[in-house]
Structures are given as structure tokens and as C-alpha cells.
Amino acid sequence: MMKMNRPLSLRGASAIALACLVLAGCAVGPDYQRPDAPVPKAFKEASEAMPAWTGDWKTAEPQDATARADWWRVFGDPALDDLMAQVQISNQNIKAAEAQYRQATASLQAARAGFFPVIGASAGLSRGASSTGGRITNGQNATLSASWEIDVWGRIRRQVESAQAGAQASQADLAATLLSTQATLAQSYFLLRIADSQRALLDRTVADYEKSLLLVRNQYQAGTAQRSDVLQSETQLKSAQAQQIDIQITRAQLEHAIAVLVGKPPADLTMAVVEVDDAIPNVPVAVPSTLLERRPDIAAAERRMASANADIGVAQAAYYPTLSLSATGGLTAGTLARWLSLPDRGWSVGAGLAGTVFDGGLRGAAKAQAVAAYDQTVANYRQTVLGAFQEVEDNLAAARLLGQEATVQNDALRSAREALALVNNRYKAGTAGLLDVLTAQTAAYTAERTALSITGRQYTAAVTLIAALGGGWHDPSAEAAQPPVSALSSTQSAQSTRSTGSAQSTD
Numbered sequence: 001m002m003k004m005n006r007p008l009s010l011r012g013a014s015a016i017a018l019a020c021l022v023l024a025g026c027a028v029g030p031d032y033q034r035p036d037a038p039v040p041k042a043f044k045e046a047s048e049a050m051p052a053w054t055g056d057w058k059t060a061e062p063q064d065a066t067a068r069a070d071w072w073r074v075f076g077d078p079a080l081d082d083l084m085a086q087v088q089i090s091n092q093n094i095k096a097a098e099a100q101y102r103q104a105t106a107s108l109q110a111a112r113a114g115f116f117p118v119i120g121a122s123a124g125l126s127r128g129a130s131s132t133g134g135r136i137t138n139g140q141n142a143t144l145s146a147s148w149e150i151d152v153w154g155r156i157r158r159q160v161e162s163a164q165a166g167a168q169a170s171q172a173d174l175a176a177t178l179l180s181t182q183a184t185l186a187q188s189y190f191l192l193r194i195a196d197s198q199r200a201l202l203d204r205t206v207a208d209y210e211k212s213l214l215l216v217r218n219q220y221q222a223g224t225a226q227r228s229d230v231l232q233s234e235t236q237l238k239s240a241q242a243q244q245i246d247i248q249i250t251r252a253q254l255e256h257a258i259a260v261l262v263g264k265p266p267a268d269l270t271m272a273v274v275e276v277d278d279a280i281p282n283v284p285v286a287v288p289s290t291l292l293e294r295r296p297d298i299a300a301a302e303r304r305m306a307s308a309n310a311d312i313g314v315a316q317a318a319y320y321p322t323l324s325l326s327a328t329g330g331l332t333a334g335t336l337a338r339w340l341s342l343p344d345r346g347w348s349v350g351a352g353l354a355g356t357v358f359d360g361g362l363r364g365a366a367k368a369q370a371v372a373a374y375d376q377t378v379a380n381y382r383q384t385v386l387g388a389f390q391e392v393e394d395n396l397a398a399a400r401l402l403g404q405e406a407t408v409q410n411d412a413l414r415s416a417r418e419a420l421a422l423v424n425n426r427y428k429a430g431t432a433g434l435l436d437v438l439t440a441q442t443a444a445y446t447a448e449r450t451a452l453s454i455t456g457r458q459y460t461a462a463v464t465l466i467a468a469l470g471g472g473w474h475d476p477s478a479e480a481a482q483p484p485v486s487a488l489s490s491t492q493s494a495q496s497t498r499s500t501g502s503a504q505s506t507d
Contacts, residue, residue, distance in 0.1 A: 027154020031315020045396035075496025117148035158313035172300035294470030321355030
């Protein structure tokens with residue numbers, strides 16, 4: 001015996017399916033258009049005082065899906081290159097951002113699944129008796145079912161659009177985390193090298209102060225110097241020794257920070273002591289409009305706008321009824337023999353239309369919430385753009401003015417050393433007192449330490465400027481040749497004189 005349920009003819013179902021496909025061409029909700037953002041015509045701080053060195057540089061095209069060049073190689077430091085390679089593999093913040101990106105891509109796959117029908121299958125065995133006849137009956141059944149929501153109003157398409165933009169935003173977040181971590185590592189690395197140079201300066205200074213103290217003590221024992229001269233010289237030496245100890249704290253903390261950035265416990269990383277070079281590369285500055293394409297945080301903010309815009313369509317689609325097609329088919333039999341020979345068959349095909357008549361304003365509130373969320377992402381995007389231009393302008397100004405400051409400070413350092421040499425000669429001739437010598441020594445040491453501090457700030461400004469511009473440059477000759485020296489960095493003129501030490505002995 002065959003049981004057949006035919007609430008809808010096959011021809012009618014086909015007609016409904018064809019109509020659904022036609023209607024599925026529309027999608028409710030606003031189509032996304034990127035809002036305008038405040039973009040200046042040129043960077044205010046990029047003037048002729050800071051010419052953009054081009055040479056063999058190639059400006060990258062860092063779309064959020066494009067691999068970025070190894071921008072840190074412009075510094076020509078193999079040790080920094082090795083650390084950067086470890087960051088990309090072992091840094092935990094980058095791993096967390098990568099896992100978040102994988103979550104976003106999985107959400108996109110889940111949203112795309114809505115385009116396809118859901119197919120289910122079931123099978124069962126039963127045995128029972130009625131309360132009246134007491135006859136025991138067996139039952140065996142197998143059923144196959146399918147249901148498919150037709151995306152008439154574009155709800156599923158908007159969900160996919162939102163998830164896709166969210167995945168792209170997550171990918172940009174990963175790039176932003178990587179760039180930020182690399183910049184932090186480079187800054188910490190160069191500050192550690194500055195600390196090494198300051199420690200070397202203090203070592204030379206302490207050695208010179210010890211010679212001065214020994215000379216003054218000999219003079220005191222010979223009766224040609226006073227006890228106060230000895231005490232002043234000792235004070236100067238102990239102060240330098242205290243700074244010598246203090247700089248070790250800074251260096252140790254920077255080394256620990258670098259270890260964590262490369263994914264290691266601080267105890268597992270020991271950095272060799274290397275003094276910093278004064279070769280600070282000049283950063284080529286792009287036109288302002290390309291900054292919107294280059295920075296991954298701007299790309300992430302823009303993609304979140306697109307996702308929020310699609311969510312408005314999802315909320316608006318809730319006002320319309322959903323149309324779904326369904327089909328079932330199955331076999332039933334009382335015994336295994338009947339199952340193999342002639343089981344009962346049944347099938348049905350149908351279409352359903354379902355919608356909400358009254359919800360107390362729930363759908364309206366959901367749409368208002370989606371619109372407000374979109375407006376928030378627009379404001380966040382524009383603020384991100386403004387913040388990006390501020391970071392570039394800040395570091396352009398810092399690079400330019402630090403170059404000028406370095407020039408003036410190097411002049412001060414040369415004057416302080418010349419003054420120290422003159423005072424030493426006068427002291428040996430007996431025409432100057434020890435206080436004059438101590439003052440000149442302190443001035444020379446302070447001038448050189450200030451020059452090193454400016455160099456550290458120049459490195460920080462260069463790294464921060466590269467990060468603010470979004471990274472993505474590559475100099476093909478960087479690995480084979482010395483990186484270009486910035487026109488802003490005038491500290492090179494004092495590099496040869498620094499190696500001689502800041503404080504000269506009075507003997």
C-alpha cells in the first residue's frame with residue numbers, strides 16, 4: 001500500500017521556486033559607499049627642510065591583503081633582522097590576532113552556509129501494542145528531508161556581506177598588530193643600543209674621574225691641594241658611578257621587554273653589548289591620500305563601516321516574511337521482509353511563508369540600533385584617519401626638529417670638549433683651580449650624554465614615522481650597502497669624537 005501526500009504539485013513547486021529566484025535579485029537596506037574623510041592636500045611638516053630621499057626606494061601598495069616589505073632593513077642591523085623574524089613567529093599578541101582572524105573567516109563560512117538547503121535524514125525502529133487489541137506491531141522507517149530558505153529580501157546576502165567585511169577588518173587588525181609589535185621592538189632595540197652607548201660613555205667618564213681624583217689626592221698629600229678639592233672630586237666620581245649603575249636598570253628592562261616581544265622568557269635572552277650607530281635613515285613621505293590605503297588600522301575601521309552598513313539591511317529584512325521550500329520523503333514497513341520487498345513510500349513538497357505581525361516595536365528598535373552602530377563606525381573611521389595624520393605630522397616635526405637639535409648639540413659638545421682641554425692646560429699651568437676643571441668635565445659629559453639621548457629620540461621618531469605611514473617600503477640595496485643617512489641627522493659629525501670620551505684627565 002502506498003501513501004502519498006501531495007499538498008502541492010510539482011509544477012506548482014517549480015513555479016514558486018522560479019518566482020523566488022527572480023525575487024532573490026533584490027536586497028533591502030542601503031548599499032555601502034565609503035564616507036568621506038578629512039584628507040589634507042599635503043603634510044604640513046614635510047617641507048624642503050626635510051627632503052624625501054627616494055633613490056632606490058619603492059613605495060609599496062599595502063592593501064590589507066598585500067604582504068608588506070621588511071621596512072626595518074633600512075637600518076642595516078642584522079641583529080634587529082633576527083629579532084624581527086622571531087616576532088612574526090613567537091609573539092603571543094600576533095598569535096591572538098591571527099586566531100581572531102581565523103574566527104572571523106569561520107563566521108564568514110557560517111554565513112555563506114545560509115545560501116544552501118539544509119538536508120536531514122532519520123531512521124528508526126519501533127515495537128508496541130495498542131491498549132485495546134493487545135496486538136504487538138513492529139515499525140521501521142527511514143526519512144529524508146530538505147528545507148531551503150529563499151533569500152528573497154537579501155537577508156542572507158547582507159549577513160554574508162557583513163561577515164566578509166568583518167573578516168577583512170580582522171585581517172587588517174592582524175596586520176596592524178604585527179606592524180605595531182614590530183615598531184615597538186625596533187624602538188626598544190635602539191633604546192637598548194643607546195643605553196649601551198651611554199654605559200660606554202659612563203665607563204670612560206668614570207675612568208677619567210678616577211684619574212682626576214688620584215691626581216688631586218697626590219696633590220693634597222703633597223700640600224698643594226685642599227681637602228675640599230678631594231671631596232669635590234670624590235663627589236663627581238661617585239655621582240658618575242651612581243649613573244653607571246642606574247643605566248644598567250634601563251638596559252635590563254629593555255632587554256626583558258625585547259624578550260617578551262619575541263615570545264621568550266626574559267631569562268632566555270641575552271643581548272650582546274653593541275653601541276649604536278648614527279646612521280639614521282630618512283623616511284620617504286607619501287602623499288596624504290595614499291595613507292588611507294597604507295595603514296592597516298584605517299583599513300580595519302573602513303571595513304567595520306561596511307559590516308555595520310550590511311547589518312542595517314539584515315535588520316530591515318526582518319520586516320518582510322521569509323519564504324522557504326521544504327521536501328520530505330520516506331519509507332516505512334512493519335517487518336524486515338516487507339522493508340526489502342515492498343515498503344510503504346511517502347513524500348511531500350511544499351512552500352511556506354512566515355512573518356511577524358506584531359512585535360511591540362522590536363524590529364524597529366533593532367534597525368535603529370543598527371543605524372546607530374553604523375554612525376558610530378563612521379565616526380570611529382574619521383577619527384582614526386585624523387589620528388593617523390596627527391601621528392605622521394608629529395613625527396615629521398620630531399624628525400625635522402631633532403635633526404636641528406642634534407646639530408646644535410654637537411656644536412655644544414665640541415665647545416665643551418675644547419673648553420675642557422683649555423681648562424686642563426690652565427690647571428697644569430697653575431692658573432685655574434680644580435673647581436674649573438670639575439665644571440668643565442661635567443659640562444663635557446653632560447653634552448655628550450644629551451647628544452646620545454637626541455640620537456635615541458631620532459631613532460624612535462624614524463621608527464614611529466614608518467609605522468605611522470603604515471610601513472611597506474623596501475630598499476633592494478639595503479642588505480648590500482649602508483642605508484642612506486638622513487639629512488636631518490647631523491650627529492655623524494660627532495661620531496669620531498665621541499669614541500675618545502667626554503671627560504679628559506687632568507694629568
